[in-house]
Amino acid sequence: MLRLTLTVAICAAAAAVLFFRTPTYFEQSYVSIVDPLPLRSHRPSGLLMDGQTLKQELKLSAQVRTSLESLKEVCVRTMFGTYGRQNAGMLHVVMDTPWWTVAKDLDVQKLRDNTLATFCGSTSPRSGNDSDPMVLTIKGLQGTPRGSVSAWMTADLGKGRVKLNGVDQDMGLVFAIAKPDERTPSRVMRQHVLLAIFLLTIGVLSWKALRPSTIDAP
Numbered sequence: 001m002l003r004l005t006l007t008v009a010i011c012a013a014a015a016a017v018l019f020f021r022t023p024t025y026f027e028q029s030y031v032s033i034v035d036p037l038p039l040r041s042h043r044p045s046g047l048l049m050d051g052q053t054l055k056q057e058l059k060l061s062a063q064v065r066t067s068l069e070s071l072k073e074v075c076v077r078t079m080f081g082t083y084g085r086q087n088a089g090m091l092h093v094v095m096d097t098p099w100w101t102v103a104k105d106l107d108v109q110k111l112r113d114n115t116l117a118t119f120c121g122s123t124s125p126r127s128g129n130d131s132d133p134m135v136l137t138i139k140g141l142q143g144t145p146r147g148s149v150s151a152w153m154t155a156d157l158g159k160g161r162v163k164l165n166g167v168d169q170d171m172g173l174v175f176a177i178a179k180p181d182e183r184t185p186s187r188v189m190r191q192h193v194l195l196a197i198f199l200l201t202i203g204v205l206s207w208k209a210l211r212p213s214t215i216d217a218p
Contacts, residue, residue, distance in 0.1 A: 030075055030178035033067055034060065036116065037156040037174060044081050044150035045164060048091060048140035054151055056162040056173050058134040065134070068177070069099050075120040076102065077176040078138065079152040082113040089143030093119060095177075096135045098128035105141065108149045120180060136175060 045054055060068075068074070076095050087108045094103040100123035111117050138151055153162060153171035162173045 029181040030118070031181050032176065032178050034064060034159070034175075034177040036077070036079065036176040037154050037158055037172060039152065039154050039174065041155035042152055042174070043171070045153055045162075045169075046150055047143065047145060047148040048138065048150060049089070049143040049145070049148050050140055052140040052165065054138040054162050054164055054173065055166075056136050056160045056175075058136055059158065059160040060134060065097075065130075068097060068134075069130075071100070071123055071179055073120060073122050073180055074100075074102050075118055075178040075180065076136070077116040077118045077178065078136075079114065079116050079174040080108075080111050080149045081152055082108070082111055082149050084113055085146075087111070087143070087149055088147045089149075090141040091149075092137075092139045092141050094135075094137045094139075096126075096137070098126075098130055098132040098134070099123075100125050108143070108147075111149055114152070116174075116176060118178075136173060138173075 046052070048054070074095070076093060078093065089108045091106040091108060092103065093106055094101065102121040102123050104119045104121050106117065106119060140148065143149075152174045153169060154174050155171060157170075157172050159175075160172055162169050162171055
Protein backbone atom coordinates (compact mmCIF):
# COMPACT_ATOMS: atom_id res chain seq x y z
CA MET A 1 0.00 0.00 0.00
CA LEU A 2 2.69 2.50 1.01
CA ARG A 3 4.83 1.59 -2.00
CA LEU A 4 1.95 2.12 -4.41
CA THR A 5 1.03 5.42 -2.76
CA LEU A 6 4.60 6.67 -3.11
CA THR A 7 4.66 5.54 -6.74
CA VAL A 8 1.47 7.47 -7.48
CA ALA A 9 2.84 10.58 -5.75
CA ILE A 10 6.07 10.43 -7.74
CA CYS A 11 4.21 9.93 -11.03
CA ALA A 12 1.87 12.83 -10.25
CA ALA A 13 4.83 15.08 -9.44
CA ALA A 14 6.53 14.05 -12.68
CA ALA A 15 3.38 14.82 -14.66
CA ALA A 16 3.14 18.27 -13.07
CA VAL A 17 6.78 18.99 -13.93
CA LEU A 18 6.22 17.78 -17.50
CA PHE A 19 3.24 20.07 -17.97
CA PHE A 20 4.34 23.22 -16.14
CA ARG A 21 8.05 23.21 -16.96
CA THR A 22 7.70 22.43 -20.67
CA PRO A 23 4.40 24.07 -21.76
CA THR A 24 5.94 25.34 -25.00
CA TYR A 25 6.32 21.74 -26.13
CA PHE A 26 2.63 21.86 -26.99
CA GLU A 27 2.93 25.13 -28.94
CA GLN A 28 3.75 25.78 -32.57
CA SER A 29 7.49 25.89 -33.22
CA TYR A 30 9.29 27.64 -36.04
CA VAL A 31 12.20 27.14 -38.40
CA SER A 32 14.37 30.25 -38.58
CA ILE A 33 15.19 31.68 -42.00
CA VAL A 34 16.57 35.08 -40.98
CA ASP A 35 17.90 35.58 -37.45
CA PRO A 36 17.57 38.94 -35.71
CA LEU A 37 20.58 41.23 -35.66
CA PRO A 38 22.16 41.94 -32.26
CA LEU A 39 21.16 45.07 -30.41
CA ARG A 40 24.12 47.43 -30.92
CA SER A 41 23.86 51.08 -29.92
CA HIS A 42 20.13 50.46 -30.13
CA ARG A 43 17.33 52.91 -29.55
CA PRO A 44 13.53 52.97 -29.86
CA SER A 45 11.86 54.28 -32.98
CA GLY A 46 9.56 56.57 -31.05
CA LEU A 47 5.89 56.02 -30.35
CA LEU A 48 4.05 54.37 -33.23
CA MET A 49 0.82 56.30 -33.09
CA ASP A 50 -1.71 56.76 -35.88
CA GLY A 51 0.08 57.30 -39.19
CA GLN A 52 3.64 56.80 -37.94
CA THR A 53 5.33 54.49 -40.45
CA LEU A 54 8.57 52.52 -40.37
CA LYS A 55 9.73 51.09 -43.69
CA GLN A 56 12.88 49.11 -44.38
CA GLU A 57 14.16 47.62 -47.61
CA LEU A 58 15.64 44.29 -46.53
CA LYS A 59 19.19 43.35 -47.51
CA LEU A 60 19.16 39.56 -47.68
CA SER A 61 21.47 37.10 -49.39
CA ALA A 62 20.54 35.40 -52.64
CA GLN A 63 20.30 32.09 -50.78
CA VAL A 64 17.81 33.51 -48.28
CA ARG A 65 15.76 35.12 -51.03
CA THR A 66 15.57 31.78 -52.81
CA SER A 67 14.38 30.03 -49.63
CA LEU A 68 11.63 32.64 -49.21
CA GLU A 69 10.38 32.50 -52.79
CA SER A 70 8.09 29.47 -52.56
CA LEU A 71 6.74 29.89 -49.01
CA LYS A 72 3.01 29.41 -48.56
CA GLU A 73 3.08 30.57 -44.94
CA VAL A 74 5.61 32.84 -43.29
CA CYS A 75 6.22 34.24 -39.82
CA VAL A 76 7.55 37.76 -39.31
CA ARG A 77 9.05 38.66 -35.95
CA THR A 78 9.74 42.23 -34.83
CA MET A 79 10.93 43.55 -31.48
CA PHE A 80 8.90 46.18 -29.66
CA GLY A 81 9.28 48.13 -26.46
CA THR A 82 6.13 48.61 -24.38
CA TYR A 83 7.74 50.82 -21.72
CA GLY A 84 6.58 48.28 -19.15
CA ARG A 85 3.00 49.47 -19.28
CA GLN A 86 -0.39 48.36 -20.54
CA ASN A 87 -0.88 49.90 -23.98
CA ALA A 88 -3.81 50.11 -26.35
CA GLY A 89 -3.88 50.48 -30.11
CA MET A 90 -3.13 48.65 -33.34
CA LEU A 91 -0.17 48.24 -35.66
CA HIS A 92 -0.26 47.14 -39.29
CA VAL A 93 2.73 44.99 -40.30
CA VAL A 94 3.38 44.13 -43.93
CA MET A 95 6.16 42.20 -45.63
CA ASP A 96 6.34 42.59 -49.40
CA THR A 97 8.50 40.41 -51.65
CA PRO A 98 8.66 39.99 -55.43
CA TRP A 99 6.68 36.74 -55.08
CA TRP A 100 4.17 37.32 -52.30
CA THR A 101 2.95 39.63 -49.57
CA VAL A 102 1.80 38.93 -46.02
CA ALA A 103 0.13 41.38 -43.65
CA LYS A 104 -1.48 41.45 -40.24
CA ASP A 105 -2.85 43.89 -37.68
CA LEU A 106 -1.24 43.56 -34.25
CA ASP A 107 -3.01 44.45 -31.01
CA VAL A 108 -0.33 46.30 -29.01
CA GLN A 109 -2.03 45.24 -25.79
CA LYS A 110 -0.74 41.71 -26.42
CA LEU A 111 2.89 42.71 -27.06
CA ARG A 112 5.58 41.87 -24.53
CA ASP A 113 8.28 44.35 -23.60
CA ASN A 114 11.62 43.99 -25.41
CA THR A 115 10.53 40.71 -26.98
CA LEU A 116 10.17 39.59 -30.58
CA ALA A 117 6.48 39.61 -31.46
CA THR A 118 5.60 36.85 -33.92
CA PHE A 119 2.81 36.86 -36.45
CA CYS A 120 2.28 34.20 -39.07
CA GLY A 121 0.11 34.34 -42.14
CA SER A 122 -0.57 32.76 -45.48
CA THR A 123 1.21 34.49 -48.31
CA SER A 124 -0.78 36.21 -51.04
CA PRO A 125 0.88 35.70 -54.45
CA ARG A 126 2.03 38.70 -56.41
CA SER A 127 3.87 39.08 -59.69
CA GLY A 128 7.18 40.90 -59.69
CA ASN A 129 10.75 40.65 -60.84
CA ASP A 130 13.08 38.48 -58.78
CA SER A 131 15.34 41.50 -58.36
CA ASP A 132 12.60 43.65 -56.81
CA PRO A 133 13.27 44.72 -53.20
CA MET A 134 11.82 43.07 -50.15
CA VAL A 135 10.23 45.60 -47.81
CA LEU A 136 9.09 45.39 -44.18
CA THR A 137 6.59 48.04 -43.12
CA ILE A 138 5.21 48.79 -39.65
CA LYS A 139 2.48 51.40 -39.44
CA GLY A 140 0.65 52.76 -36.43
CA LEU A 141 -3.13 52.59 -36.83
CA GLN A 142 -4.23 53.72 -33.39
CA GLY A 143 -2.52 54.90 -30.26
CA THR A 144 -1.99 57.69 -27.77
CA PRO A 145 1.15 59.23 -26.23
CA ARG A 146 0.59 57.18 -23.08
CA GLY A 147 -0.60 54.02 -24.78
CA SER A 148 1.67 53.31 -27.76
CA VAL A 149 4.73 51.15 -28.31
CA SER A 150 8.03 51.65 -30.12
CA ALA A 151 9.98 49.34 -32.40
CA TRP A 152 13.59 48.65 -31.48
CA MET A 153 16.27 49.74 -33.93
CA THR A 154 19.91 48.67 -34.04
CA ALA A 155 23.01 50.41 -35.38
CA ASP A 156 23.87 47.18 -37.21
CA LEU A 157 22.88 47.91 -40.80
CA GLY A 158 23.62 44.41 -42.10
CA LYS A 159 19.98 43.87 -43.13
CA GLY A 160 19.12 47.36 -44.32
CA ARG A 161 18.26 50.86 -43.14
CA VAL A 162 14.88 51.88 -41.81
CA LYS A 163 13.02 55.08 -42.63
CA LEU A 164 10.58 56.74 -40.24
CA ASN A 165 7.92 58.65 -42.19
CA GLY A 166 10.32 58.69 -45.15
CA VAL A 167 13.33 59.98 -43.18
CA ASP A 168 16.44 57.78 -43.01
CA GLN A 169 17.22 56.85 -39.40
CA ASP A 170 20.71 55.45 -40.02
CA MET A 171 19.49 52.42 -38.04
CA GLY A 172 17.95 49.04 -38.86
CA LEU A 173 14.89 47.26 -37.50
CA VAL A 174 15.33 44.30 -35.19
CA PHE A 175 13.41 41.59 -37.02
CA ALA A 176 13.48 37.92 -37.92
CA ILE A 177 11.77 35.73 -40.52
CA ALA A 178 10.72 32.14 -39.95
CA LYS A 179 8.32 29.49 -41.17
CA PRO A 180 6.10 27.14 -39.16
CA ASP A 181 7.76 23.84 -38.31
CA GLU A 182 5.81 21.16 -40.19
CA ARG A 183 6.75 18.61 -37.54
CA THR A 184 4.86 20.44 -34.78
CA PRO A 185 1.42 18.76 -35.21
CA SER A 186 2.84 15.22 -35.14
CA ARG A 187 5.11 16.11 -32.23
CA VAL A 188 2.25 17.58 -30.23
CA MET A 189 0.03 14.58 -31.01
CA ARG A 190 2.78 12.22 -29.86
CA GLN A 191 3.20 14.19 -26.66
CA HIS A 192 -0.55 14.11 -26.01
CA VAL A 193 -0.61 10.33 -26.47
CA LEU A 194 2.33 9.88 -24.10
CA LEU A 195 0.74 12.17 -21.54
CA ALA A 196 -2.57 10.27 -21.81
CA ILE A 197 -0.76 6.96 -21.24
CA PHE A 198 1.10 8.51 -18.33
CA LEU A 199 -2.13 9.77 -16.71
CA LEU A 200 -3.85 6.43 -17.31
CA THR A 201 -0.97 4.69 -15.54
CA ILE A 202 -1.33 7.06 -12.60
CA GLY A 203 -5.05 6.32 -12.50
CA VAL A 204 -4.51 2.57 -12.44
CA LEU A 205 -1.86 2.85 -9.73
CA SER A 206 -4.11 5.15 -7.71
CA TRP A 207 -7.00 2.70 -7.97
CA LYS A 208 -4.81 -0.16 -6.81
CA ALA A 209 -3.34 1.88 -3.98
CA LEU A 210 -6.61 3.26 -2.67
CA ARG A 211 -9.08 0.40 -3.12
CA PRO A 212 -9.93 -1.58 0.04
CA SER A 213 -7.92 -4.75 0.33
CA THR A 214 -9.84 -8.01 0.70
CA ILE A 215 -8.59 -11.21 2.16
CA ASP A 216 -10.48 -14.39 1.40
CA ALA A 217 -11.31 -16.51 4.42
CA PRO A 218 -9.64 -19.93 4.45
